[in-house]
Amino acid sequence: MDLKSVIxxxxxxxxxxxxxxxxxxxxxxxxxxxxxxxxxxxxxxGQKIDLVAGIESRxxxxxxxxxxxxxxxFVPIRKKGKLxxxxxxxxxxxxxxxxxxxxxxxAVEQGQRVLIxxxxxxxxxxxxxxxxxxxxxxxxxxxxAFIINLSFLPGMKVLEGYKVFSLVDYESEKx
Amino acid sequence: MDLKSVIxxxxxxxxxxxxxxxxxxxxxxxxxxxxxxxxxxxxxxGQKIDLVAGIESRxxxxxxxxxxxxxxxFVPIRKKGKLxxxxxxxxxxxxxxxxxxxxxxxAVEQGQRVLIxxxxxxxxxxxxxxxxxxxxxxxxxxxxAFIINLSFLPGMKVLEGYKVFSLVDYESEKx
Numbered sequence: 279m280d281l282k283s284v285i286x287x288x289x290x291x292x293x294x295x296x297x298x299x300x301x302x303x304x305x306x307x308x309x310x311x312x313x314x315x316x317x318x319x320x321x322x323x324g325q326k327i328d329l330v331a332g333i334e335s336r337x338x339x340x341x342x343x344x345x346x347x348x349x350x351x352f353v354p355i356r357k358k359g360k361l362x363x364x365x366x367x368x369x370x371x372x373x374x375x376x377x378x379x380x381x382x383x384x385a386v387e388q389g390q391r392v393l394i395x396x397x398x399x400x401x402x403x404x405x406x407x408x409x410x411x412x413x414x415x416x417x418x419x420x421x422x423a424f425i426i427n428l429s430f431l432p433g434m435k436v437l438e439g440y441k442v443f444s445l446v447d448y449e450s451e452k453x
Numbered sequence: 454m455d456l457k458s459v460i461x462x463x464x465x466x467x468x469x470x471x472x473x474x475x476x477x478x479x480x481x482x483x484x485x486x487x488x489x490x491x492x493x494x495x496x497x498x499g500q501k502i503d504l505v506a507g508i509e510s511r512x513x514x515x516x517x518x519x520x521x522x523x524x525x526x527f528v529p530i531r532k533k534g535k536l537x538x539x540x541x542x543x544x545x546x547x548x549x550x551x552x553x554x555x556x557x558x559x560a561v562e563q564g565q566r567v568l569i570x571x572x573x574x575x576x577x578x579x580x581x582x583x584x585x586x587x588x589x590x591x592x593x594x595x596x597x598a599f600i601i602n603l604s605f606l607p608g609m610k611v612l613e614g615y616k617v618f619s620l621v622d623y624e625s626e627k628x
Contacts, residue, residue, distance in 0.1 A: 288537045300537045302557060305517070306504070306526035315521075329481070335510035335535075339517040339527060342480070346490075346518055351481035354514070362463045362475045382477060 279313045281446045285426070297451060299426055301397045305339055314445060315343045318395075318423045321443045322348070327420045328390040331355050331381070331412060333404055341395035344423065348393075353385040355394075355408050366414055368407040379404060381411040388416035398426040399444060402436030409440065454488045456621045460601070472626065474601055476572045480514055489620060490518045493570075493598045496618045497523070502595045503565040506530050506556070508583055516570035519598065523568075528560040530569075530583050541589055543582040554579060556586040563591035573601040574619060577611030584615065 284307050286300035304310045318340075327348055332341025334356045345352035358367070358378040365380040386392060392412045399405060399422070409419045421441035427433065429449050434442060459482050461475035479485045493515075502523055507516025509531045520527035533542070533553040540555040561567060567587045574580060574597070584594045596616035602608065604622050 286538065291537045298537050302529060302536065302538075302560070306528055306560065308520065308524050308526050311517075311521060311527065332514070335513055335529075338510055338513040339507070339529070342486075342514040342517045343521055345483065346486060346521075349483050351483050352486065352514060353481050354477060354510075361477065362466045362473050363461065363477075385477070385481065 279310065281310060281314070281425070284310045285446065299398060299428075299448065301336060301425055304425065311340075311343065314340065314425055315347055317445055318344055318443060319347050321423070322393065322421070325420055326391050327393045329353060329386060329392045329417070331385070331392050331394050331408065333379075333394065333396040333408055334360070336398075337396035340397060340423075340425065344393065344395055353382070353392075355379055355381050355411060366411060368410045368414075370403040370407040371401075372403075379407045379411065381408075381415070383415065386412055386415040386417035390417045391420040392417045393420045394422045396422075396424055398428065399424040399433035399437075399442070400428045400431045402431075402433035405433065406436050409437075454485065456485060456489070456600070459485045460621065474573060474603075474623065476511060476600055479600065486515075486518065489515065489600055490522055492620055493519055493618060494522050496598070497568065497596070500595055501566050502568045504528060504561060504567045504592070506560070506567050506569050506583065506587060508554075508569065508571040508579055509535070511573075512571035515572060515598075515600065519568065519570055528557070528567075530554055530556050530586060541586060543585045543589075545578040545582040546576075547578075554582045554586065556583075556590070558590065561587055561590040561592035565592045566595040567592045568595045569597045571597075571599055573603065574599040574608035574612070574617070575603045575606045577606075577608035580608065581611050584612075 291298040330345035424444040427444035466473040505520035599619040602619035
């Protein structure tokens with residue numbers, strides 16, 4: 279299946295000169311969702327995964343589906359101030375300074391192997407911060423699953439040492 | 454299955470005097486997720502549903518799962534400024550004034566029957582605004598699915614005339 283055909287490209291979003299890859303058009307396509315989930319599960323085949331963590335908020339859609347197919351629970355990694363119980367936090371770099379990602383303190387148990395899911399790997403900042411959150415709770419990062427990897431950005435390098443799976447690669451900033 | 458046993462109650466969140474129902478503990482339980490999805494699908498049985506719309510962001514997790522089980526696409530209804538393509542907006546009342554919910558203009562096709570999904574029905578403000586968004590695009594609201602209904606709040610009344618399904622009911626503000 280040609281996933282690029284269901285990913286919408288939006289020029290100059292969120293600002294001039296940036297080409298944004300919109301996966302809402304993929305999510306609207308039931309077959310494309312299933313393809314993404316099946317390919318991700320195939321890739322995880324044989325690995326022990328105890329839990330799926332989705333990064334707010336597009337990672338929630340895919341993360342929930344992958345957790346269900348694996349028969350494991352789902353935990354959300356959220357932006358600052360969104361989780362109601364006790365949390366731990368990690369900073370990550372945003373364009374205009376640092377921001378926080380949070381995870382419930384009781385979201386991961388000691389030794390659990392956690393698959394981290396998001397729609398897109400770019401600079402790797404939120405992904406790396408998510409891994410730190412899991413590891414601080416005693417969990418082990420089983421790997422990362424993305425739909426898209428922007429391979430002209432340093433995400434893969436930032437996640438060196440981790441297993442990273444993605445289905446669609448964009449190699450340059452231009453369409 | 455006793456869903457209340459997997460929903461965490463957090464007193465005085467987000468502010469003094471409010472008892473918050475935290476579904477992250479339910480999402481962490483694979484069996485509970487499946488139970489919620491199966492019961493919702495059972496309830497929808499026989500109805501024509503073409504699309505599932507999930508309300509940001511807890512509605513994304515459950516909405517994605519229900520869409521997949523129904524074999525239909527998923528579209529996100531998001532807070533202001535989060536969707537990258539052309540949107541339509543509806544205001545809804547928040548505690549300190551109005552806010553906006555948005556939907557991509559091409560998210561729903563004329564005549565499509567859309568199931569709207571969120572974790573919790575409280576005052577019904579975001580749910581009603583979501584229905585208006587769907588209807589403005591020519592869609593028909595097939596119904597609403599929630600995990601929780603806070604029946605001491607006016608949500609059900611606000612959604613009068615629509616089919617509303619929920620699995621767990623809390624009848625008073627106190628635990």
